[in-house]
Amino acid sequence: xxxxxxxxxxxxxxxxxxxxxxxxxxxxxxxxxxxxxxxxxxxxxxxxxxxxxxxxxxxxxxxxxxxxxxxxxxxxxxxxxxxxxxxxxxxxxxxxxxxxxxxxxxxxxxxxxxxxxxxxxxxxxxxxxxxxxxxxxxxxxxxxxxxxxxxxxxxxxxxxxxxxxxxxxxxxxxxxxxxxxxxxxxxxxxxxxxxxxxxxxxxxxxxxxxxxxxxxxxxxxxxxxxxxxxxxxxxxxxxxxxxxxxxxxxxxxxxxxxxxxxxxxxxxxxxxxxxxxxxxxxxxxxxxxxxxxxxxxxxxxxxxxxxxxxxxxxxxxxxxxxxxxxxxxxxxxxxxxxxxxxxxxxxxxxxxxxxxxxxxxxxxxxxxxxxxxxxxxxxxxxxxxxxxxxxxxxxxxxxxxxxxxxxxxxxxxxxxxxxxxxxxx
Amino acid sequence: xxxxxxxxxxxxxxxxxxxxxxxxxxxxxxxxxxxxxxxxxxxxxxxxxxxxxxxxxxxxxxxxxxxxxxxxxxxxxxxxxxxxxxxxxxxxxxxxxxxxxxxxxxxxxxxxxxxxxxxxxxxxxxxxxxxxxxxxxxxxxxxxxxxxxxxxxxxxxxxxxxxxxxxxxxxxxxxxxxxxxxxxxxxxxxxxxxxxxxxxxxxxxxx
Numbered sequence: 001x002x003x004x005x006x007x008x009x010x011x012x013x014x015x016x017x018x019x020x021x022x023x024x025x026x027x028x029x030x031x032x033x034x035x036x037x038x039x040x041x042x043x044x045x046x047x048x049x050x051x052x053x054x055x056x057x058x059x060x061x062x063x064x065x066x067x068x069x070x071x072x073x074x075x076x077x078x079x080x081x082x083x084x085x086x087x088x089x090x091x092x093x094x095x096x097x098x099x100x101x102x103x104x105x106x107x108x109x110x111x112x113x114x115x116x117x118x119x120x121x122x123x124x125x126x127x128x129x130x131x132x133x134x135x136x137x138x139x140x141x142x143x144x145x146x147x148x149x150x151x152x153x154x155x156x157x158x159x160x161x162x163x164x165x166x167x168x169x170x171x172x173x174x175x176x177x178x179x180x181x182x183x184x185x186x187x188x189x190x191x192x193x194x195x196x197x198x199x200x201x202x203x204x205x206x207x208x209x210x211x212x213x214x215x216x217x218x219x220x221x222x223x224x225x226x227x228x229x230x231x232x233x234x235x236x237x238x239x240x241x242x243x244x245x246x247x248x249x250x251x252x253x254x255x256x257x258x259x260x261x262x263x264x265x266x267x268x269x270x271x272x273x274x275x276x277x278x279x280x281x282x283x284x285x286x287x288x289x290x291x292x293x294x295x296x297x298x299x300x301x302x303x304x305x306x307x308x309x310x311x312x313x314x315x316x317x318x319x320x321x322x323x324x325x326x327x328x329x330x331x332x333x334x335x336x337x338x339x340x341x342x343x344x345x346x347x348x349x350x351x352x353x354x355x356x357x358x359x360x361x362x363x364x365x366x367x368x369x370x371x372x373x374x375x376x377x378x379x380x381x382x383x384x385x386x387x388x389x390x391x392x393x394x395x396x397x398x399x400x401x402x403x404x405x406x407x408x409x410x411x412x413x414x415x416x417x418x419x420x421x422x423x424x425x
Numbered sequence: 426x427x428x429x430x431x432x433x434x435x436x437x438x439x440x441x442x443x444x445x446x447x448x449x450x451x452x453x454x455x456x457x458x459x460x461x462x463x464x465x466x467x468x469x470x471x472x473x474x475x476x477x478x479x480x481x482x483x484x485x486x487x488x489x490x491x492x493x494x495x496x497x498x499x500x501x502x503x504x505x506x507x508x509x510x511x512x513x514x515x516x517x518x519x520x521x522x523x524x525x526x527x528x529x530x531x532x533x534x535x536x537x538x539x540x541x542x543x544x545x546x547x548x549x550x551x552x553x554x555x556x557x558x559x560x561x562x563x564x565x566x567x568x569x570x571x572x573x574x575x576x577x578x579x580x581x582x583x584x585x586x587x588x589x590x591x592x593x594x595x596x597x598x599x600x601x602x603x604x605x606x607x608x609x610x611x612x613x614x615x616x617x618x619x620x621x622x623x624x625x626x627x628x629x630x631x632x
Contacts, residue, residue, distance in 0.1 A: 073613040078489035130436040161605040211532035275522040288501030341601030384589040423605035
């Protein structure tokens with residue numbers, strides 16, 4: 001992997017070797033210790049000067065964090081344009097995803113669309129078909145919400161078994177941002193819904209300005225409930241690759257429906273049954289029939305550290321086990337963690353009470369004596385749903401669903417602190 | 426109710442030409458289709474010129490690019506081949522998607538007649554029509570898609586209702602053994618790591 005400066009990053013293997021060489025010798029109480037020159041000698045940064053405030057008008061992370069980046073896996077897709085990359089969730093903490101390393105999924109690439117060139121159309125069964133400019137959208141009453149956006153295919157490569165070695169790859173098709181925008185309801189009401197008559201059987205078709213269009217049908221009930229036409233994320237404009245200048249947020253529902261570069265909203269009396277809701281984003285069961293319109297993302301969790309990309313390097317003693325949990329059907333109420341592959345469970349500590357359709361951070365503060373562990377996390381949401389095992393999911397669905405794999409992940413932590421992606425009995 | 430909602434007076438009325446330029450939706454009942462027609466043999470030529478470089482001369486796919494034909498009867502097998510013929514429920518989707526988003530990298534360059542012809546050729550490649558078939562707005566609903574009845578509505582809240590439960594906390598299972606070990610043990614981003622490379626043609630994900 002190379003970063004933007006063209007410097008080849010360290011491979012995981014080289015990283016692990018370096019980590020093994022630097023395992024500290026356990027301190028012996030009362031024994032004489034060498035003085036630490038980082039303390040006893042005046043360091044350059046404590047004597048000279050740092051950078052001025054004019055050095056970096058818009059900053060990037062410090063170079064020592066250069067491995068906290070989006071990564072793709074070349075052989076997953078036919079090309080890099082209609083493809084996916086992965087958020088480095090293994091290295092992040094808290095819940096807000098930095099936009100610069102938040103995953104991307106495009107079907108015809110990330111397009112450049114200026115605010116001046118942006119138009120949003122509402123047409124179909126509305127009283128007046130309307131065209132909005134970007135400036136128009138900023139004049140409607142705004143809302144702020146934190147939501148996760150999880151690709152329907154997140155963890156999809158793991159349906160048949162343990163494939164990729166890292167939380168970034170197995171669970172990194174997700175990001176969580178604070179969005180600012182206008183409710184879709186407000187815009188639909190501006191166009192007027194009297195012409196649609198009975199709204200209970202009506203649909204909204206949304207599409208993007210890119211060549212793929214990514215059109216999807218959304219039932220009117222959801223459109224009027226909590227969908228957000230967003231133009232800011234984490235305080236600033238959307239990134240180009242996340243739909244600049246305007247995207248749709250569909251809280252709790254599969255990321256494919258979060259149409260980027262949103263250009264048209266069409267009210268109609270039937271679903272379009274577009275390519276993205278027939279050929280793709282339909283879930284084939286063992287008997288060959290397929291579920292369609294599997295919109296909600298069920299409760300799910302992942303231990304981000306320790307994990308294959310985050311081996312234990314500090315030896316025995318206090319260990320923070322941490323991870324993320326989320327549910328598209330409401331708030332996370334509890335996360336349990338097992339160190340023995342699901343024989344026994346301990347309830348983890350939520351950093352904050354779970355928020356609806358948003359990532360929740362959990363911690364289990366524990367002690368590691370160097371033993372082998374089979375780490376698992378199990379999320380519960382406010383509906384009482386308990387995250388199932390992969391085997392339980394496969395019992396219902398078989399192995400060909402591609403999408404919606406929210407089965408419990410196992411990391412096999414070995415006595416040397418390294419972790420691997422496995423499944424257990 | 427929406428009727429009573431406050432209006433802000435923002436935006437302007439879309440013109441008919443603007444709506445026509447952007448609203449290209451074709452529904453399963455064929456509504457939204459423009460006038461026009463195309464036959465299988467015209468479609469073969471148009472397909473060869475615009476599509477075959479990725480999708481193959483017979484819509485069978487090149488490399489990892491999508492296969493548009495074949496795979497009949499494979500949906501309940503280990504690695505189903507999902508194509509227009511074996512999987513797609515509605516012909517409208519083929520017309521709509523080709524018209525809007527293909528060819529990849531040069532979308533929205535085909536005329537309605539060309540889209541009708543390409544769609545006719547894809548049907549022929551899937552053995553769903555004879556070689557003298559002419560697809561048009563009028564003949565559109567004559568085509569039977571094999572997997573039209575192959576879809577059910579999301580039933581997770583009933584078929585997976587057993588996941589709403591009181592979770593086990595202690596003595597939940599017997600011996601724990603590794604049943605599946607990671608296939609690509611190395612870092613998938615390290616091209617010189619032999620453990621990270623899949624075997625040729627293995628396990629290409631569908632998005």
